[in-house]
Amino acid sequence: MRRNYLVFALILAALNLRPSITSIPPMLGTLQEQLGISGSIASLLTSLPVLCMGLFAPLAVKLNRKWGTEGAIAVALLLIGVGTAFRLFAGSILALLMTSFLAGLGIAIAGPLLSGYIKRHFSNRASAMVGVYSTAMVLGAVLSVWLSVPLQKLMNGSWNDSLAIWAVLAIIALPIWWRLALRMKKEKAKQTEQTRAVTIDTIPLKKYRAWVLTLFFGLMAAIFYSVTTWFAPAVQSMGYTKETAGNMQSMLTLISLPATLFIPMLVQRFQRRLLWLIVCSVLELIGVLMLNLSVSPWLAAIPLGIGTGGLFPLALMLPIEETRNAGEANAWSSMVQSGGYIMGAAGPFVVGRIHDVSDSFIQAFYVLAVMIVLQIIVQVVIGNKKATLN
Numbered sequence: 160m161r162r163n164y165l166v167f168a169l170i171l172a173a174l175n176l177r178p179s180i181t182s183i184p185p186m187l188g189t190l191q192e193q194l195g196i197s198g199s200i201a202s203l204l205t206s207l208p209v210l211c212m213g214l215f216a217p218l219a220v221k222l223n224r225k226w227g228t229e230g231a232i233a234v235a236l237l238l239i240g241v242g243t244a245f246r247l248f249a250g251s252i253l254a255l256l257m258t259s260f261l262a263g264l265g266i267a268i269a270g271p272l273l274s275g276y277i278k279r280h281f282s283n284r285a286s287a288m289v290g291v292y293s294t295a296m297v298l299g300a301v302l303s304v305w306l307s308v309p310l311q312k313l314m315n316g317s318w319n320d321s322l323a324i325w326a327v328l329a330i331i332a333l334p335i336w337w338r339l340a341l342r343m344k345k346e347k348a349k350q351t352e353q354t355r356a357v358t359i360d361t362i363p364l365k366k367y368r369a370w371v372l373t374l375f376f377g378l379m380a381a382i383f384y385s386v387t388t389w390f391a392p393a394v395q396s397m398g399y400t401k402e403t404a405g406n407m408q409s410m411l412t413l414i415s416l417p418a419t420l421f422i423p424m425l426v427q428r429f430q431r432r433l434l435w436l437i438v439c440s441v442l443e444l445i446g447v448l449m450l451n452l453s454v455s456p457w458l459a460a461i462p463l464g465i466g467t468g469g470l471f472p473l474a475l476m477l478p479i480e481e482t483r484n485a486g487e488a489n490a491w492s493s494m495v496q497s498g499g500y501i502m503g504a505a506g507p508f509v510v511g512r513i514h515d516v517s518d519s520f521i522q523a524f525y526v527l528a529v530m531i532v533l534q535i536i537v538q539v540v541i542g543n544k545k546a547t548l549n
Contacts, residue, residue, distance in 0.1 A: 179262035
């Protein structure tokens with residue numbers, strides 16, 4: 160019963176980690192029109208949370224020591240919920256950016272701690288739980304992308320209501336995590352003893368391996384969020400309607416679900432992670448080139464969905480695989496996600512800026528293709544073998 164409760168809590172937390180970001184792209188055209196903002200400014204609504212996820216990820220280790228993993232995750236969910244709910248009252252780009260900041264801060268705290276949570280409670284099934292965690296995260300993204308425009312229509316054309324309704328996910332998750340935090344309070348002394356060693360000095364800033372993982376995570380995140388942010392607008396630029404573009408992006412995200420769930424399990428079973436890393440990157444490259452070569456976006460969404468869907472859980476899994484306990488997993492994940500998301504935040508902004516200058520997505524997507532090639536080179540450096548920690 161307790162194990163099922165832990166899995167349920169993990170799924171609920173993961174569902175909250177993307178809708179505050181991914182509900183924005185289908186609405187970008189509307190927001191640009193009604194708020195009178197450029198593409199590069201509009202892209203900040205998705206870039207800012209990702210930047211926050213980078214800048215504030217190290218807070219996860221400190222809050223873990225203060226409130227315990229479960230308590231800190233509950234605080235993170237509260238921040239996500241408040242930030243998302245405040246979009247109901249946002250009437251300017253500045254107000255929307257503030258809501259994105261709050262949501263990004265909550266995601267920054269929850270992300271590394273969920274890796275440690277998996278390492279502690281599911282050490283023998285970490286790969287499977289990373290798959291479940293990532294799949295729930297992607298499912299939250301799928302729902303928000305798919306339903307944002309229909310919800311806007313249902314709510315009398317109000318983009319405020321459509322963006323704010325995703326706070327319901329946090330409202331559902333918070334009592335579960337609060338109860339879990341109280342239940343784990345009896346083990347607080349043990350948790351404190353375990354995490355006391357995780358100080359600023361133990362964050363692996365001097366570990367070459369950790370920097371390689373950080374670079375990979377950064378490239379993966381930049382590509383992932385660029386595709387997430389600009390796929391639908393790029394499809395619209397080809398002459399498709401906003402609704403059709405939203406459906407295509409929903410299909411892209413939906414296609415990623417099986418890859419997100421099963422590829423980590425395949426890596427665990429066959430121990431050939433380099434092969435799967437490169438296959439996923441090549442599929443991303445094929446999808447981007449198909450868009451630039453005017454192949455149907457419906458077809459391009461297939462390799463893009465599989466590639467992005469497979470790489471994200473693998474990037475989350477690497478710090479868990481290469482550490483010995485929950486404390487080390489928190490420290491490595493904090494560094495990898497901090498540096499990686501800071502790099503990743505630049506992706507959507509760069510694509511938006513290139514689009515503003517060239518009035519075309521073709522040049523911007525060729526830049527993405529170059530980034531994917533660099534990602535493959537870093538994957539070769541990572542290889543199949545895990546690092547030996549001293």
